[in-house]
Amino acid sequence: MNLLNTKTSIYKNASKKVYDITSERRAEYRQISKASRLAKRDAEQGLHEKVHEINKPLLDPNILMPQKQSNHLKTLSLFSGxxxxxxxxxxxxxxxxASYELIPICKDTFLANRPHWKVYAGPxxxxxxQVDWKKYKGEIDVIHGGPPCQPFSIAGEQKGLDDERNMWSEFTKAVNIIKPKVFVAENVLGLLNPKFEGFVKKYIIDAMSDYHITKFEMSASDFGVPQIRRRIFFVGFKNSKNSKIFKVPNPTHICEYTQKKSLFNPPIDDKSNLTFGVRKALGLSDIGYDNIAPTIRSGFTGKRNTTSVLNSSAGQKSWGDMEVWPNGVQINRESASAFPAKGNHFRLSIQDIGIIQGFPESWKFAGAAYQVLGQIGxxxxxxxxxxVAINVAKALKY
Ligand SMILES: C[S@@+](CC[C@H](N)C(=O)[O-])C[C@H]1O[C@@H](n2cnc3c(N)ncnc32)[C@H](O)[C@@H]1O
Incomplete structure (x- = not known):
């Protein structure tokens, strides 16, 4: 089943546009996939030795987010992926x-991890x-969600409001009916583009005029995640006092691999909060070079059903310098180790990609490799x- 082939034709047609790639790019994809098929055939016929040991990652993302005791704040999740x-x-x-998500396989992911949660998935x-939000009125403290962001992403065509995949109005509708104490909405950086200033004002800020909204950017590598991943957040409180108390999260980690100066200055000898590079995070051998990963491809950009996490051609070089192969990601470490990659580079598994995105291995994803990569990406x-959640709770004085 295709991750995207789950819902209305509007959704499908809109998705198609994203896949209108150039003929050069298509040829490049074809070449990668042919090389990959041949290598896999050779591996299956036992023509290769195993080229790498099964890796034991050094980064456990659970450490980046120690479990807090219950704060009793109730959450409703939209576009849960x-x-x-x-x-x-x-x-x-x-x-x-409760969680709401269009793609059916996501329900299996949720239930594999939290069997007792209420998860509504599929068309x-x-x-x-299609949801009547009135039933949650007065029952929810926090609504959170990342409305589909292709209309604003660099990889998409940046059509904004005209794009059928703009789901902001559905998010604001839920907030305005349910009236939670706070909402948290996440989106791609493209939304900061001056081109969308009018959109942000009219369809986000003004559309939730009962809320006091803070807009800010976060970089995953400032929080110990070994990847370049910048996102924008909107946090809106119903009560202005809570909004004034709310603080944009301070980085918890220093990332030596980014050029930008961190806001965070722990003692220089404190190495406990350095963001790992990919090789270190995944427990790979020291080759004298490491880096954080380029942004992992979103499930909605580039070629469909792919098991590549490449987001751009520039990304290929960055992965190459780390001697890590970003294509043909395998369903587990055993098959990755048995399937040699070009140039003896390390072949990734979906578990490795989960770690590079900050998911602990205890969080299991359902589906085929490309479906898992879609959910992670x-x-x-x-x-x-x-x-963000910790600072929201502090602002609500819990
Ligand atoms: C950017 S992803 C959200 C990822 C999620 N916030 C997370 O952190 O894993 C957006 C999600 O919205 C879902 N979606 C799109 N249209 C939807 C709709 N009409 N109803 C529910 N979910 C929808 C997509 O399938 C996709 O999984």
Whole structure:
């Protein structure tokens, strides 16, 4: 089943546009996939020795988000995907009430991890456009969600409001009916583009005029996640006092691999809060070079059903310098180790990609490799969500 082939034709047609790639790019994809098929055939026929040992990662993302005791704040999750925001709020001590998500396989992911949670997924029960939110009125403290962001992403065509995949109006509708104490909305950086200033004002800020809204950017590598991943957050409180107390999360980690100066200045000899590079995070041998990963591809950009996490051609070089192969990601470490990659580079598994996105291995994803990568690539890095959730709870004085 295709991750995207789950709902209305509007959704499908809109998705198609994203896949209108150039003929050069298509040829490049074809070449990668041919090389990959041949290598896999050779591996299956036993023509290769195992080229790498099964890796034991050094980074446990749970450490980046220590489990907090219950704060009794009740959350409703919209556009839940594979659960990045949900997991961050869960670790921060919130009480999960329900999640809504269009893609059916995401329900299996949620239930594999939190069998007792109420999860509505698939076109029949998970489509937020069909939900009568009145039943949650007065029952929810926090609504969180990442409305689909292709209309604003660099990889998309930046059509904004005209794009059928703009789901902001559904998010604001839920907030205005349910009236939670606070909402947390996440989106891609493209939304900061001056081109969308009018959109942000009219369809986000003014559309939730009862809320006092703070808009800010977060970088996953400032929170110990070994990846370049910048996202924008809108946090709106109903009560202005809470909004004044709310603080944008301070970085918890220093990332030596980014050029930008961190806001965070712990004692220089304190190495406990350095963001690991990919090789170190995954427990790979020291080759004298490491780096954080380029942004992992979102499940909605580039070629469909792919098991590549490459987001751009520039990314290929960055992965190459780390001697890590970003294509043909395998369903587990055993098959990755048995399937040699070009140039003896390390072949990734979905578990490795989960770690690079800040998911602990205890969080299991359902589906085939490409479906798992789709869920991971669309998610908020859980440690980032966690740090927002902690500061929101503080602002609500819990
Ligand atoms: C950016 S992802 C959200 C990821 C999630 N916040 C996380 O952290 O893992 C957006 C999600 O919205 C879902 N979606 C799109 N249209 C929807 C609809 N009408 N109802 C429910 N979910 C929808 C997509 O399938 C996708 O999984």
């Amino acid at each position: 594979g659960g990045g925001l949900d997991l961050g709020f869960d670790r921060a001590g919130y009480k999960h009430i 029949e029960e998970g489509d937020v456009t 669309n998610s908020v890095a859980p440690p980032v969500a966690y740090n």
